[in-house]
Amino acid sequence: MSVKVVETVAADQQGTSYAGWSLHYAQMSSGQFKGRLVEAELGGVQVYEEHMNTRIEQYYKAPSDALVFSFDMADRALYLLDASTQNLWITPENYREIAVVIRQDSLGTRHLHRTFEDLLLTPLKSPHGALFSGWLSTMLTRMTHVDTTESIHLGDQLIEDCLYVLEQSECSPLSGRNLRVRDQRKIVQRVFEQVSAYPMENFSVVQLAETAGTSFQQLRKAFNECVGMAPTAWLRTRRLNLARQDLLSARTEDTSVAEVAMRYSFWHLSRFSEAYRALFLEYPSQTLARTSR
Secondary structure (H helix, E strand, O other), rough: OOOEEEEEEHHHHHHHOOOOOEEEEEEEEOOOEEEEEEEEOOOEEEEEEEOOOOOOOEEEEOOOOOEEEEOOOOOOOOEEEEOOOOEEEEOOOOOOEEEEEEEEHHOOOHHHHHHHHHHOOEEEEEEHHHHHHHHHHHHHHHHHHOOOHHHHHHHHHHHHHHHHHHOOOOOOOOHHHHHHHHEEEEEEEHHHHHHHHHHOOOOOOOHHHHHHOOHHHHHHHHHHHHOOOHHHHHHHHHHHHHHHHHHHHOOOOOOOOOOOOOOOOOOOOHHHHHHHHHHOOHHHHHHHHHHHO
């Protein structure tokens, strides 16, 4: 048995804590970020429990050759993920999630995606799912404080329990709104891929609409629905997060706040400092000074 607890103070630190995942995290609401990740290895089955206090832009791609049972503790729903699922969304504040990662060979199938493709990223709900995720959270908490040999047999039991919860769950019907949101997520996804490829570029809203292959109005609606903010506000928040990452890894003798600001197309230093402070509750100079100690 292996149990690891990671306490994080920056969103991008939270995103690098998952082994085998392709992840991007960015802070999207004001506050001093605090995150916690508990990871347990139980007989070849990985279990994660994640807590984050601020809203987070979360982009993820699950590990290859694995099926992930992700339990959203807010809406009490189960979501299935595999290596084909790439999703971008904004978490609510004080978000909690529990995920069980089961390798393909443990499930006895060579065609993982084909077996579960009609259930991927679909909200699956049942009373069993809520009970199971609550029990799993309690078990992880106990394992961080007490060394137990029960974990030797827990891997196989967790596989059985996850499949049972899946069997008892029902898919939420796709309403007209759900279908519309699914199309809007594709618009946001295309924009995300473009700005991720050119992180230092300050795209205009016209360029973002062209990238997504949609109109200005549809772009605005997609971001309001899926992200909760206008496209340009989202892009600015992303660039603030990138600037923070650079400041957290820099030293005062090697760089300056002005250099980092201009690197991400913030040409007015005072405006950059105020926007940075509004999001992270400290000035960029304070971040740089703290990391240089």
